[in-house]
Each structure stands twice: as structure tokens, then as C-alpha cells.
Amino acid sequence: MIKPAVSVKIALLAVALLYLYSLWHREPDVDDAWIGEHAYWLVEKGYVKSELMHGITNQHVRNIVHHKLFTLNGALFITLFSFSLWTLKSVSLMWLLIFGVIFFITIRRKEGSPAAWFAMLLMAVNAFIFQYSFVYRPEIMVMTLGFISWLFLDQYLHNKSRYALIFSGLFAGLAASAHLNGLIFIMAGGLLLLWNRKLLPAIIFGLSVLPSLMIYFFDFTREYGFSYWLYQLNDAPALHKSSILPHSLSFFGKIFREHMRFFHSPAEISQSLLLLFCLILGYPFLKQKKALLRYFLLLVISLSLVAVHTTSKYMLMYMPFILYIITITFLHIYDGRKTEQKLLRGIEVKKAWPWAVALLFIYFSIGMIRNIQISTRKFDPGKHAELSNKYIGTRQDTVRVIAPMDFIFNEIEHFERIQGDLSFADMQKAGHDLHGKSFLKMADSLGIHYLLLSDHYLEKFGLDGFTVADFRSAGFTVAGKEENLQIIKNEEP
Template structure:
């Protein structure tokens, strides 16, 4: 019997976590991905296809870009068409999907969980650092997670899944992959889940349906030349280039998956909570009496396994794909545990505290732009080609400017293609036909830029705090 005191504490913690989450949204600064991916949606809204002025010089990206999160970018484009190009409008898209995920979570798990357990589940998910960060960043992880939850809802909720629900599950797994290729983890997990049950044909059909979501990645490829450009852009992408791929690498990729779980304090706390729950689960043989815990654990493990193979690198943000299922598993183990409940609650409390502290430090409100950058932006005429840091896109595009991200120069320098000198930086800018360059501290340090005329460029503005310099090309 749950005491009134326990219920009151749970509701208090849930309210605290919810308030902390809302607080983290206030004045959330621009994340580089807001601008990076937001520009793709802007051009899709304007042209019906994606290009990138920000990536001017990257294998024809200024004419057409093929490497982007297809369905996600198009959703952002529809938002822009309906409203305007605004960072907070774009940030609202994953936030809306998070709300849908909580509604779906309630429908998914209410059959298995008590009201108190559902509250615990919402607490664990809503305070997790990666969820808090990605829910208000224009990235596709939260939408992909939502469609993955839909796929799981139709696949694992019942012990014996009807054929029609298996195919519906495959459809949503395909939608997840159409939003981000990493969504293939749900296709792989679904196929393996069915094959473990010896449903060989249904697993094969599941994979075929899911494959159509992968094919959506090629929706804007209209010729062999387009396909060659896609291959060039994809294989040279900064997150992919240099990563070893092959059969011999697969065991190593699986073994390295633990890096995603022990990266920073929030992930470490999450992993310790999961390990504690696993110990209690096996020690008390909970899966023998409560089959839903076994299905959740199996599906979450398969998602994680597929992620280790399919996803590039070990970025911690991809951990969210399995979070709803692992968190539900943790809560159910706590609900059914006889002797290990207190251990889970203690480690869970440390998990919540760790994430709340980390979130408070990580998501502090700040102005979108300094007064210096806003002033500099007004000195640049509409139609000008501007080299600036990625977030400037949200200032430059509404002013009619074409913004190239200085990350291009950084990547060229790291690749030893561009020497780290002011002369080479501005010479390359001239080749890119850049009219104005907004130079910030990082650029000055990397390319040893001084406030003086360099080649065809002269300085015309220096911020009072010295945070930004504006250079103009002399014609």
C-alpha cells in the first residue's frame, strides 16, 4: 500500500521537475543546430528544395544540398511557410513532439503502471539532460523518438501482436527513418524482435516496409549526377568523413556503445539507475512473472544494439532513442520489486538531482545576439554575401543577406587545405565572393586576424566589447 506521504512527495518532485523544465526554455540561446538545420528548412520553404548558402563551397551545396534530414527539414519548411523564419518557431517543433510523446507514453504504459508509477516515469524522462536539451533544439531526435514509440506501441504492447499492427508498426518505423536515417534503428529492432519470436516472414515484410522510409532519403535525387553529388556530400560530411566502416568494425562498434552511456554526469547517472534496475530485475526474476518488462527490455536492448551498428560516432544525443523504453522498464521493475525497490529509489533520486543541477547550469537564459552583432548586421546591405558564425543566419536571412558559415573556413584549415593566416582567410573569402565578414574571437585566434586592412578587405566596425569585428570587401 502506497502511503499518502509517498504520493505527496512524488507529486511535489514531478511539479519541481516540470517547473525546472519550463524554466530551461526561457531565453534558451540559439544552438548551432537551430541555425544549421533551420537554414535547410528556410530554403525548402522558399524553393521547394534544399540548398545552403551557409555551406557555400561544400561540393555544390550553394546550388543544391542532398545531405539533410529529409522529412524533418520539410516539416520545418512548412512551419516557416505558415509563419516566418524565426528560431523559436523552429524550436517549437521538437517541443510539440515531446508533448505528443508524453501523451503516447500515458496511453502506452497506463495498462501496466499505477498512477504513481506513471508520475515516476514522467519525472525520469522530463528531467533527463538530453531530453531537456533536444526538446527545444531544432533537431530531429525527439520526433524520431516519438515515431519510434509509435512503432513500439503497435509491436510490443500486447504479448501476441496481430499482423495488421505489425505492419502499422513498420510504417511508423519507416516515418522515423524518413525524419533521420538513424530512425533505421527502429526498423532493425522491429525485424530482430519478430525474428526472435521466429516470425521470419513477418520480420522480412517489416524490413521491406521500413526500407521505404530509407528510400525517402533519395526523394530529391533526379539524375545520376545528383546521386554522385549526394555521395560526395555524404562521404565528406564532417561527422562521417574519416569514420572506419566495414564488417571488421562491427564488433568494435558494439563494444564501444558503452561510451554513449558513460560520457557526462547525466548519462552516467542514467546508466547507474539502469544497471541497478537490471540487477534487481534478474535477482528477483521479475521477467518470469511480468512479461511486459521482458518485452520492454528486449526491445530497448535491440534499439541500442542497432544504434551501435547504424549510427556514426557515439554522440550522446542518440541515447534518447531507447530512453522511453529503458525508463519504463526501470519504473516497472521498481513497481514490482519486493526487496530492491529502495535501491532503485535511492539511485533514482541521485539521478534526478544530478540532472536538475546539470540542466540548471547548462540552460541559462541569454540574449540571442549581442548589441554589437545586431548593430553590425544593420551596417550590411540586403543582398550582400556575408561570412559569419552560424547563429547569425537568424539575423542575416530576414535582412535579405546570404550568410556563409565561417565553419567552412575552420574545416578547410583543419583539413590542411587553408593555411591559418589572415591573408589566406580573406583570400578564400574573396574566392567565395564574400562582401562582408563578421569576425569573432574564435576566428581571430584561429587565423591570426588583426584589426587592419588585409588584401581586399578593410575593417569598418569594432564592437565596444571587442567581441565582433566587421570587414568589408573593397570593390
């Protein structure tokens, strides 16, 4: 019979092989283009702007609402390896590798080698880590920096090392510089110190945050400063979030919507049920890690206050703590499954064991189904060039197009402007009438030469029922259709 420790390593190897296969021509995420363009222009122009979101809060002129440290990291990779989908995705992959090493060493040192390997398997199967560790988004970077901040803070709580406290603040500031949601590590760290009645250390921690947090303001200028930042932050349709509460109370009302983050889909639900099971039944021994539980609670509450949306991907920022809690609880139950040990309210471990296995099986099954789906969706990096040459020709440097966001990959240097279809969807959110001929009129006013629209956006912009005559009456002609894209030409831009 194969020993459990060996089984865990075999399963981990299998998931790792699937992950490696998934990297090959993995399908782009909309954020690969949306956020990746920021790094591209930083390298090209020395500042961040966005042609994809042309017309939204003046982003085509200057954009200072972006993930600052993450953008700098992306710009470094572009400088070293040139602009490509693979280059951008590799940024998050690098941070996953850094996190994996730190996480494994931490769990092995604190809980032992079997726990460390089991934690790595939980991490590898996790649908969100599997997906977003190869997407150009800052969550994996923030997760890593935030976890390092916690490790230094935990070290301070155990040995009162002032250097550890300072480094904890520095890494919390770096996390916030990479994504403003990283402010949760500043909030949780400071509040945990206050919870432990350590006022002076909390002040030192707060001051230690400032040097690294200043990175966020690297591209603020006299012309594009705080007021411009507030304008872009408050007026961006993508950052709008409706609330039934008065504006003065909506900030705190977000706490009561936070549960939605944990129950969006089967992937979140399976993880959340396993976490709740471990937190509730494992509390008698989890409470020995009081600082960990308090910090995790503060992170959850802080994210509910800071985050604009209840999207599940933001959970990645405190995912290490979820995996840690599940690991130590599950292994405790495993070790006591044949004994008379008691859990919460006198429940015997041997009775809880089948439930733990069932919940873990559901977590693994749903995670692997989603991971296989991600792995099998592939992207042809040459298809955009083929389409461009067929319908637009080889002289594209004076051509402006509306196209899918991922059209920038391998094409951004060939066009005068590639404006994302998503930008017009955002304009619709802002109240613009962009339906039917109104949309075509807007495209014409922006000097757009070609529209490359999917069936989804044809319907969204009210063009799905347009005939050839309808397009012609607005000054456009249908040039053709390739797969899911209809190519529409502006006759006189």
C-alpha cells in the same frame, strides 16, 4: 506526511514550471541554425541547400543529405508561422507533447498510475529531453515515431494482429525518414521478429517499412540522385569518423566504442549507472518483459552500427525504454523495501533500496543542475540586427558575411549570403590550409564583405595575434568589436 504519489506530482509540477521558463528566449543551439536553414530554403526555393555551409560538398547548390521528414515538418511550420528561432524550436516541442501523452497512457495502462507519474518525472528531469525537446533536431520526433512502432510491434507479439505489424513497419519507416539513425527501429523490429522465429512476419514488417521510407527520397532527381547523395554523405567533414581499424572492419568496430555514448559527462554517467543498477538487480522480474529487453538491446547494438558518432543525444532515440526499465525496477524495489523479497543473487530488496535512492538522487541532482543552466542562458533576438545596422548599414541585400551560425535568425532575409564560421572549420577538417592570411585570402576569393568572428574562431583561424597592420596588408580592416565578436571588413571584395 506527504504521500509519495503527491510528492512525485509536486516535483513534476516544479520541473514543468522550470521548463516553461526555459522556453522564453532560450539560447539557440548550433543545430537550430544548421538544420533549420534546410527547412528555410525548402520553403523559399522548393529544394534544400545551405549557404551556411557554402563550399562544403556543393551544399550551396543542392543538399540532399538532410533529415527529410523532419525538414518537411520544419518547412510546414515556417509556412504557417514564418521563419524564426521560436518556430523551429517549436517543432521538437510539438513532438515532445505527442510523446508525453503516448508515454503516460502506455505506462499507466501497463504498470498503473503511480508508475506513469514517476516515469513522467524521470522524463521531465532528464537532461537530454529537457534540452533537445526545444532544439530543432530530429531526435525527439524519431524517438516518438520509434516508440509508436514498438507499441504496435508489441501489440502484434501479444495478439498476432497483422494490422499492428503493418503499422509498426510504417512508423519504423517514418522514423528512418526523419533521421537515418531511425533505421535502428527497422533493424530492431525485424531482428526481434526473427529472434522469435517469425520469418513471415519479419518479411511483412520489412515490406511495410517501404512506403514510409520512400519519403526520404522525395528530393532525389536525375541530376541530384543516389551518386550525388553518396558524394555528399562520404565527403562531408562533419560525418567523418576516424578509426584505427581497417575500413572493411571499422563498421563492426564501432560496437566496441558504443560504451562511450553512455559515459561522456556526469549527465550520461548518472543515467547509465541508474540504468545498469536496474538492469542487473531487477533482472529477475524484468525478464518477464523479454520482448522489451530484447528490443532495447537490439536498438543499442543497431545504433552502434548505424550512427556516425557516439554523441549522447542519439540516446534519445531509445530513451523511452531506458525510462521504462528504470520506472518498473525502481517501483518494484520501492514496493518491496520492507519485505524479505530477493533480487539478483539473493540480494534483499531492503538492502538495495538505499542504493536505488542514492542513484536516483544523483540522477535528479545532475539533471536539474544542467536544466537550470539551460534555463538561465537567454538569447536576445534583436542583437544581430543592432550589430548589422551599426557596422554594415541598412542596405545588406548585396552583402556577404562570415558569421556565427545563429546569425541567420532575424537576418537571413537581409543578406545575400550568411556563411557560417563552422563551414571553414569543416574545410580545415578536410585538409584546407585556412590559417592566418590563407583564411583571409579564402574569404576574399568567396567575395566576403565582412567577417564577424568570435574569440574562439579568431584563434582557430590564426587571427588572434593579428595587428591592424597585418589585417591591412591582406586587404582587411578591423571595424570594431561587440561583446565576443570582432567585426572585420574586406576593403575590396
